[in-house]
Amino acid sequence: MLNKILQQLEPTHTKLIAVSKTHPAERVMELYNQGQRIFGENKVQELTAKYEALPKDIEWHLIGHLQTNKVKYIAAFVSCIQSVDSLKLLAEIDKQASKNGRVIDCLLQFHVAEEETKFGLDETEASELLQSAAFLDMKNVRITGVMGMATFTDDLMQVRREFQHLKKIFDNLKNRFFGDQPSFKEISMGMSGDYQLAVEEGSTMVRVGTLLFGVR
Numbered sequence: 624m625l626n627k628i629l630q631q632l633e634p635t636h637t638k639l640i641a642v643s644k645t646h647p648a649e650r651v652m653e654l655y656n657q658g659q660r661i662f663g664e665n666k667v668q669e670l671t672a673k674y675e676a677l678p679k680d681i682e683w684h685l686i687g688h689l690q691t692n693k694v695k696y697i698a699a700f701v702s703c704i705q706s707v708d709s710l711k712l713l714a715e716i717d718k719q720a721s722k723n724g725r726v727i728d729c730l731l732q733f734h735v736a737e738e739e740t741k742f743g744l745d746e747t748e749a750s751e752l753l754q755s756a757a758f759l760d761m762k763n764v765r766i767t768g769v770m771g772m773a774t775f776t777d778d779l780m781q782v783r784r785e786f787q788h789l790k791k792i793f794d795n796l797k798n799r800f801f802g803d804q805p806s807f808k809e810i811s812m813g814m815s816g817d818y819q820l821a822v823e824e825g826s827t828m829v830r831v832g833t834l835l836f837g838v839r
């Protein structure tokens with residue numbers, strides 16, 4: 624399955640984040656041995672345990688909601704925090720990254736799903752964040768793009784609209800705030816059920832769990 628997905632992503636150079644949440648370290652090792660190096664987890668405790676147990680050349684992405692008081696546990700090693708949804712959280716990441724002498728890559732998470740339950744910013748909140756003095760002072764975080772989750776539905780037209788919305792947000796932010804920063808380039812969207820659609824709509828990073836590891 625890994626190779627089939629990689630072949631589909633190849634033409635657009637879309638990156639694969641293998642979402643290993645709930646699956647044991649041995650399952651991660653199976654994919655690692657097939658060459659996969661980027662893995663995603665949604666809980667700090669599980670991420671930390673797997674980081675400690677597994678090879679150190681794995682790139683770990685945090686993809687789930689992050690509480691401010693837990694940033695300190697992952698700041699020394701996390702490659703990318705995809706779920707930044709407030710200035711307060713970003714400030715804490717900056718502080719903990721600084722303590723570790725690092726710059727941590729972050730994605731701004733947007734609420735693009737029509738359903739109510741998901742975390743994330745809207746465009747107005749994001750532009751306030753990006754214009755704030757507090758953000759402009761931060762030296763240890765680098766915003767490399769956006770992340771979003773579509774509604775869990777069979778209505779593929781709706782899912783496509785939500786991906787188009789996230790792409791539009793990315794383009795607007797790029798124009799307004801990151802025009803001179805080539806590192807702002809990531810659109811993290813697409814999961815097991817909708818990653819092909821996401822790639823068609825401009826995804827640069829898909830987060831696939833179930834298709835690679837089986838049902839949780």
Ligand SMILES: *Cc1c(COP(=O)(O)O)cnc(C)c1O
Nearest residue numbers: 642665686814815830831832833
């Ligand atoms: C679990 C999860 C995924 C992977 O979902 P699958 O449907 O198992 O591929 C992707 N993104 C986020 C934010 C997740 O929590």
